[in-house]
Amino acid sequence: MTVHMKRHGDASDGTEAVGGRLSRVDGPAKITGAAKYAVEQRLDGLAYAVLVESTIAAGKVRSIDTDAAQAAPGVLKVLTRDNIPPLKTASDWLGTPPPDAPYCPLAHDITFSGQHVAAVVAETFEQAVAAAALVKVSYDETPAIVDLSDAKAGDGIPIDAMTKEWGDAATAFAAAPVRICAAYNTPREYQAPMEPHGLIARWEGDQLTVWEPSQWLDGMARTYAEWFGVPFENVRLVSPYIGGGFGSKALALGHGAVAAIAARMLERPVRLVMTRPQTFTGYGGRAATRQTVTIGADADGIIQSIVHRGVNETSIDGMWVEPLGSTTSIMYQTPNFSSRQNVVRVNSVVPGAMRAPGENPSAFGIESAIDELAYEVGIDPLEIRLRNYAEQDPHAKKAWSTRQLREAYAAGAERFGWSKRSPEPRSMRDGNQLIGWGVAAGTYPVRRAYGEAMVRILADGSVEVESSSIDMGQGTYTILAQTAAETLGVPADNVVVKLGDSRFARAGVTGGSRLAGVMTGAVHKAASAALDELVGLAISDQRSPFHALQANTLVVANGRITSPRGEGPEVSIAELLASVGRDRIEAKGDTMPANSTAEERYKNYTTIAMALPHTEGDYSRYSWCAHFIEVRVDEDFGTVRVSRVVSALDSGRLYNPKLAESQWKGGIIMGIGQALLEEGIVDRRHGRIVNNNLADYLVPTNADIPDIEVISVGIPDPHSSALGGKGVGELAIVGVAPAIANAVFHATGKRIRDLPITLEKLI
Ligand code: MCN
Ligand code: MOS
Numbered sequence: 001m002t003v004h005m006k007r008h009g010d011a012s013d014g015t016e017a018v019g020g021r022l023s024r025v026d027g028p029a030k031i032t033g034a035a036k037y038a039v040e041q042r043l044d045g046l047a048y049a050v051l052v053e054s055t056i057a058a059g060k061v062r063s064i065d066t067d068a069a070q071a072a073p074g075v076l077k078v079l080t081r082d083n084i085p086p087l088k089t090a091s092d093w094l095g096t097p098p099p100d101a102p103y104c105p106l107a108h109d110i111t112f113s114g115q116h117v118a119a120v121v122a123e124t125f126e127q128a129v130a131a132a133a134l135v136k137v138s139y140d141e142t143p144a145i146v147d148l149s150d151a152k153a154g155d156g157i158p159i160d161a162m163t164k165e166w167g168d169a170a171t172a173f174a175a176a177p178v179r180i181c182a183a184y185n186t187p188r189e190y191q192a193p194m195e196p197h198g199l200i201a202r203w204e205g206d207q208l209t210v211w212e213p214s215q216w217l218d219g220m221a222r223t224y225a226e227w228f229g230v231p232f233e234n235v236r237l238v239s240p241y242i243g244g245g246f247g248s249k250a251l252a253l254g255h256g257a258v259a260a261i262a263a264r265m266l267e268r269p270v271r272l273v274m275t276r277p278q279t280f281t282g283y284g285g286r287a288a289t290r291q292t293v294t295i296g297a298d299a300d301g302i303i304q305s306i307v308h309r310g311v312n313e314t315s316i317d318g319m320w321v322e323p324l325g326s327t328t329s330i331m332y333q334t335p336n337f338s339s340r341q342n343v344v345r346v347n348s349v350v351p352g353a354m355r356a357p358g359e360n361p362s363a364f365g366i367e368s369a370i371d372e373l374a375y376e377v378g379i380d381p382l383e384i385r386l387r388n389y390a391e392q393d394p395h396a397k398k399a400w401s402t403r404q405l406r407e408a409y410a411a412g413a414e415r416f417g418w419s420k421r422s423p424e425p426r427s428m429r430d431g432n433q434l435i436g437w438g439v440a441a442g443t444y445p446v447r448r449a450y451g452e453a454m455v456r457i458l459a460d461g462s463v464e465v466e467s468s469s470i471d472m473g474q475g476t477y478t479i480l481a482q483t484a485a486e487t488l489g490v491p492a493d494n495v496v497v498k499l500g501d502s503r504f505a506r507a508g509v510t511g512g513s514r515l516a517g518v519m520t521g522a523v524h525k526a527a528s529a530a531l532d533e534l535v536g537l538a539i540s541d542q543r544s545p546f547h548a549l550q551a552n553t554l555v556v557a558n559g560r561i562t563s564p565r566g567e568g569p570e571v572s573i574a575e576l577l578a579s580v581g582r583d584r585i586e587a588k589g590d591t592m593p594a595n596s597t598a599e600e601r602y603k604n605y606t607t608i609a610m611a612l613p614h615t616e617g618d619y620s621r622y623s624w625c626a627h628f629i630e631v632r633v634d635e636d637f638g639t640v641r642v643s644r645v646v647s648a649l650d651s652g653r654l655y656n657p658k659l660a661e662s663q664w665k666g667g668i669i670m671g672i673g674q675a676l677l678e679e680g681i682v683d684r685r686h687g688r689i690v691n692n693n694l695a696d697y698l699v700p701t702n703a704d705i706p707d708i709e710v711i712s713v714g715i716p717d718p719h720s721s722a723l724g725g726k727g728v729g730e731l732a733i734v735g736v737a738p739a740i741a742n743a744v745f746h747a748t749g750k751r752i753r754d755l756p757i758t759l760e761k762l763i
Contacts, residue, residue, distance in 0.1 A: 017482060018482050019654065019656070020482060021657055022478055022656060039200055046200070046271055047122065047270050048122055048127075049121045049270050050125070051274070053116055054115040056687075058110060058144035058687065060109055062138045063137075064136070065136040066080065068135075069132065074131075076122055077262065078119070079119045081108055085265075087104070087228060088103060090222070090227050093250070093607060105255070105258050106118060112315060112349050113281065119132075120135065145316075145687075146682050147288060148288055148290060150346065153345075158340065162340065164325055166337050170305075170307065172336035179294065179295070179297075180372050181293070182753055184364055184365045184753045185291075186286070186364055187754075188313070191245070193246055194244050197249065197253070197255065197273075198271070199255075200212075201270055208230065208260060209238065210237050213243065215247075215472060216509040218502055218507065220237050221235040221236070222606035227260070232606070236501070243472075244472055248279075250509055254282070281692075283349070284315070284349040284350050286322070287312040291309065291361070291364075292308070295369055301383075303373075304334070304335065306337050307339075308325050308338065308339040309340055310324030310325060311343070312361075313346050313348060314345055315345065315347075315349060318350030320350050323357070324361055324365065327359050327367070328366040330393055331370075359730070364737050364741070368753065371438070375425075385409065392620070400620055400621075401446070401717050402650065402715055402719075402726075403650070404650035405441060407648070407713040409439075412627070413439075413628065415646045415711060426748065433632040435631070436630070438738075438741070440739035442625045442735025443731070443734060444727050446621035447514040447727065448612040449508045449509075450591045452467070452505040452506055452507070452590040452592070453467045453588070454504065454505040457573060457585040459582075461494065461574035461577070465480050466505055467523070469510060470510050471500070474515070474729055475656060475659035476519065479516055479520060480520065481496075482656060484497070487524050487531060489555070489557045490556075491558060506601075506604075506605040513728060514611070516721075517727070518721075520725065521591050522591050523589065525722070526588055529588075531556065534585055535561075538576050544579055621726065623728070627671075627735050630643045631747055639759050640740075640744060645707075645708045647664065647708070648712075649711070649713065649732060650713050651714050652720055652721070653717070653724035653725045654725065655723065660712070670700075672704065674736070675741065676740065677756055741753075744762070
């Protein structure tokens with residue numbers, strides 16, 4: 001393949017430029033096994049730690065008998081809260097200063113089943129597993145609040161920051177000629193990445209190295225440093241490859257503290273890997289939610305009022321707010337609106353971030369409710385969405401930066417054949433399969449932040465990009481290679497991207513679908529600076545073959561330098577560097593405001609406090625999508641199969657459509673799992689998730705997934721990122737579950753408001 005790249009880039013030039021369909025550059029390493037994951041490091045003297053966790057959900061540890069475990073073959077140490085040094089409490093991810101209190105990752109007071117109470121470290125993994133089974137923990141158990149439906153749970157705590165109100169929603173609802181009111185529930189759901197949580201921790205004096213899958217090296221390094229009271233620079237996080245995270249790997253967690261404590265006490269590197277069941281409580285899944293959505297409308301389906309109330313589970317001593325009014329407040333134009341939210345404390349691990357926290361369950365409520373309204377007034381579900389289209393952000397009262405949602409509806413409907421839909425429920429069938437067509441929209445805010453990157457042009461003309469950001473499968477390696485290649489005018493093959501080491505140029509969290517926009521901007525800036533220096537040298541250095549030309553610019557394309565009008569020499573980047581006596585050009589690009597202090601820079605990368613609001617300035621910035629889904633429901637058995645998906649999505653400009661499409665499909669697949677399969681089932685006797693493994697916690701397999709067609713309707717959005725892209729990673733899961741529920745209603749006439757839609761709910 002010949003790739004011609006112009007100095008200032010042109011996306012139509014080829015696969016390797018920004019916007020090209022370059023295949024994943026990290027693919028071969030992953031396929032051949034050359035990619036080393038965190039816990040695959042082979043270190044001398046490695047010891048193995050295994051966790052012992054609480055089997056009750058509420059109460060106290062009365063005693064821990066470690067004698068038998070301590071005496072078992074190969075055991076080096078049994079850790080309990082009585083024999084480990086206290087750590088300091090670390091600040092949270094917002095950077096809130098911590099209380100001056102010790103932190104102990106091994107519990108005495110039990111607030112959920114699965115809490116770490118002890119750990120066994122042994123010479124081999126097998127010895128540690130065997131000895132962990134010999135640790136005897138006795139408890140004083142107290143009654144647990146098992147979930148939201150527990151009578152002891154109560155109404156919860158109001159979260160005032162979630163309140164959104166305008167107009168007079170209650171009065172307008174009471175006066176509306178058409179009213180619908182329904183409650184929608186989502187269960188606990190889990191990220192379930194292929195690679196479980198785990199790490200290797202090694203101390204060398206006061207220097208800690210942690211090999212751990214991470215969505216946020218700098219944030220996690222900060223936490224480890226604060227726990228152990230060592231300078232931030234003393235902690236190195238290494239995470240070049242990650243087997244998925246979906247939100248669960250952004251924070252340093254208790255098991256990491258245990259491994260680092262063990263490594264320090266034993267003066268040996270320690271490896272700790274969670275079992276699959278332990279991953280269900282090592283970090284919380286998506287909180288269970290309940291919402292009521294009431295819509296008042298006129299007879300033409302024009303919304304007059306939305307009243308929304310939401311509740312989500314949090315833990316006894318932690319706080320997680322799943323923002324349930326987030327999609328509700330922006331999807332449709334309404335003159336009167338009220339949304340409020342409570343959290344309810346239950347005996348579970350504190351819930352956590354899972355692909356599109358907030359927007360995802362929020363969309364299940366509003367996108368189901370608008371469908372209910374469509375049937376109530378007898379208007380097509382697509383038409384009612386267009387009638388209530390929000391021309392500006394109804395909450396922030398600002399213009400959208402870009403909103404190609406109307407285009408998404410049009411493109412999706414056309415491709416799906418929506419106009420052939422017969423409106424009545426149960427009116428389309430194929431033998432004893434009831435066919436249903438459903439539509440729903442989705443959205444996700446554009447979260448912006450600052451980043452930095454190092455770009456080096458080396459003596460052989462190759463390019464190196466370094467960043468402490470990460471690639472957990474989204475495609476960061478690839479899009480950053482494309483960005484550097486295009487900016488510098490070199491083939492992408494000549495670019496080596498190095499990620500996943502906290503010693504590299506800093507990056508903030510990979511969460512909220514922000515990394516691609518942040519890092520393409522930073523790499524573009526660094527590469528532009530490197531290119532300016534290269535061209536500057538070529539023009540002005542007396543030893544340069546271009547010196548005599550007295551040109552004021554040069555063209556770098558395909559790794560070669562020429563003058564714009566083609567006069568004079570043509571030399572490779574390597575030849576130019578050799579002629580001017582340089583072995584490299586190095587430039588660091590940083591998108592932070594120029595006058596930022598060192599403290600602000602540190603805060604930017606180690607907390608999320610510096611992120612730029614998506615409604616800052618004159619615009620409101622979101623990605624948008626519309627899903628059109630066909631289901632087939634077996635009339636006798638109630639089994640639901642998704643048989644067709646067409647989704648049209650607006651993520652602005654795509655840095656790499658092949659990867660963006662793959663991300664979107666992944667999100668849609670996860671949405672199908674959420675709609676039909678996923679549910680953490682609580683054992684009411686012990687407050688424990690019983691299906692805490694991938695055999696019983698069902699996620700979709702290939703056989704569950706039809707061909708999925710995704711259509712990009714985005715246009716470059718200059719207000720959202722340097723190169724015009726909006727978020728991709730989380731967008732596509734939003735709206736899938738309601739589109740399926742709406743399709744199931746169309747097929748069967750049954751409205752399922754509790755996820756997942758399992759067969760017993762349909763019979
Ligand atoms: N992309 C693009 N054009 C854009 C934006 C993005 O082509 N305008 C493509 C790029 O390939 C980029 C990817 O989409 O690498 C994701 O970009 P972005 O939307 O910025 O999301 P992040 O890189 O910040 O990734 C995080 C996001 C989140 S928050 C979750 S949760 C999630 C997700 O990505 N977890 C994932 N996608 C995942 N994909 C995999 N394989 N594994 C996970 O754990
Ligand atoms: Mo994604 S849940 O923001 O890591």
